[in-house]
Amino acid sequence: MSVSNRVVFDIGHGSNTFPPNKGIYLPGGGSFAEHDFNAAVAIKAKRLAEYNGFEVLLSQQPYQKDVPLSSRTSYINVEHKKNPILCCLSFHANASANNSASGYGVFYWNTSQNGKRLAEIWNKYAIQKLNIPQWGSGVWQSKLGDWTNFHMVRETLMPAILIEHFFFTNPSELQKCNTPGFIDLCAEVAVRTICDYAGRGFKSLNDAEQSKSQTKSDVSSWAKEAYEFVTKNGISDGTRPKDPVTREEVWSMLQRYSVIQK
Template identity: 30%
Template structure:
């Protein structure tokens, strides 16, 4: 073996050793890279699973929402329920319907027809219509009871109601020819709008309307929310008294009240 051959062998051996070392290094690097990728992949999967679990939880909520919608539809006969829907999942709007007088307070009485009976009937009909539309209705009375004006305001204020509508009948003994539906509010544009919306709906339903005016009535002054007092007709007028004794006319008035309230809830 010549010196040159030894040199060549040595070179070959060191070249071989270099290749082996390089191979091991590449293999180790590949393993390391796979481990890093694997870890990243698992991490991503975990994040994705967590993200998937979120919407899965949301599906339950959506189902709850649907169940509520179905209930609303069942009650409202498919009618819109702005009280619930417009506020997107929030609690339905609370509206107080106040039947004027009651108990020993008959209100005005003409020919045996008592204001307290007419107001209770209209208030109940309006309350039913609003309940069907998804509104939470609070009645200051739902029977022939004495309720003070202080109590009526307290009921509305403690409930945190959005709107307050009081139902009354009018009288004008000096001239029994005077008739028509009137709306009252006290200060504030919102109460005025509420009264105007109800009047507008009444006119649309063929009811004879008169005017909307400011009046310093306690139930308008001491309620914290937009409030309207509707004088639905004159019991002193024989023709209007006759109409107010029919369920059909009272239902028309109640429809106007309900539609006006709904418009107020929708538009403010």
Template identity: 30%
Template sequence: MKTVWIDAGHGGKDPGAVANGIQEKDIALKVSLGIKQRLEAVYEDVQVLLSRSTDVFLELRDRTSKANAAGADLLVSIHCNAGGGKGGFETFRYTKASQGSIKLQEALHKAIISKLGGIDRGQKAENLHMVRESKMPAVLTENLFVDVGANADQLKQASVIDAIIDGHVQGIASYLGLVKKVKEEKPVAQERDINVPSKWAETTWKEVTEKGYFDGKRPGATVTREELGAVVSRLLKKVES
């Protein structure tokens, strides 16, 4: 069982970047919850743990301490950006990142930008707490700019949020080598031809038809009470005669 730690940036009294009617903390939480739901629903042997599942404030040290204590296989911290001119998407690893973090960043960045499109600001390295203090491979994603009008308009669209979620899920699954769950195929019931008797009933059907109990039509159809009454009546007449 693989354990994925998803950290929704900011929260509670800390809204993160705010502009164009958007608070970064809200986007981060929405994306994080979506990643958990989709990753666990689609892939086998994976559990997703969250720094927060509601709008609460957490210190940075509490986030990484909990992730480290859980022994997570990777950590992804979800954010939106601000102050970037033309906007776009970028990812961050620690300046002295492990090979695991570098590979995770490559997998995530490639998957998210392929789903999201737009301006690719590249894979970067910074001395950020979430990627520095995590004992497992860790990456921080900056998903568009709330203070860039075009990006803000995108972040208000469900299809764009869905693309961001999908990209994270695909990148994480690729890095961990997760296997998709097999959907059980329910057998399709074959509709029988009601005008043809079943093999096991051919002889009996022929016999009761020849004796006049049935008229020989629609042997596979269900019988109503009135039709059954007609059959009983014919049977009684045969007995009385």
């Protein structure tokens, strides 16, 4: 029997979840929204997973309004019944009232042996690639009647893990981890995990392929305001910020700009 090549990447929360929750205001101004980080990891991981021969389903689109948890798992389970899904990875970043809490961790549903195996594989690559400490034992059980009773690992019909990549409430960890470099490593850990779990080798993207998965997090700080302007006004979708532009694309952007003028 061949192993399924279908996986789900579940992007934690939505564009409307922060403010007020799932994010933080920074002392020097500005803010961090957990969804934006989770979305950036998923976009990069999707590109890399497809390059490695996987079909990737997203239960929440990047930078879109939050899909309720029950809608996410019913979509995933319906898809699983149509054509089996190998596994589901839910992408998150962690928060704590204790701002020195730090490190990465992964949850699996306590009765799922394959969920446990998937979590242990993820943890193995996190140790190799993510240059931050482990949070507690790294691998955590989710169970009923407990704070670890997470919907995404409980209700999914296939092996599932929920990944907390780092603590955004820890100022030094936020500075280190909310970066394109760390996001790339998180995507690599996710895809190495599914390749290993599926019993196949892992291929890295070359530079040309990599540029196709650039996201909001790759936008230079001097261009952030322009990025917000063009994406909010429908002039550009904001993908591939570092790519060269053709004359045809300039013409189209100018035309889209002209229609927003009063």
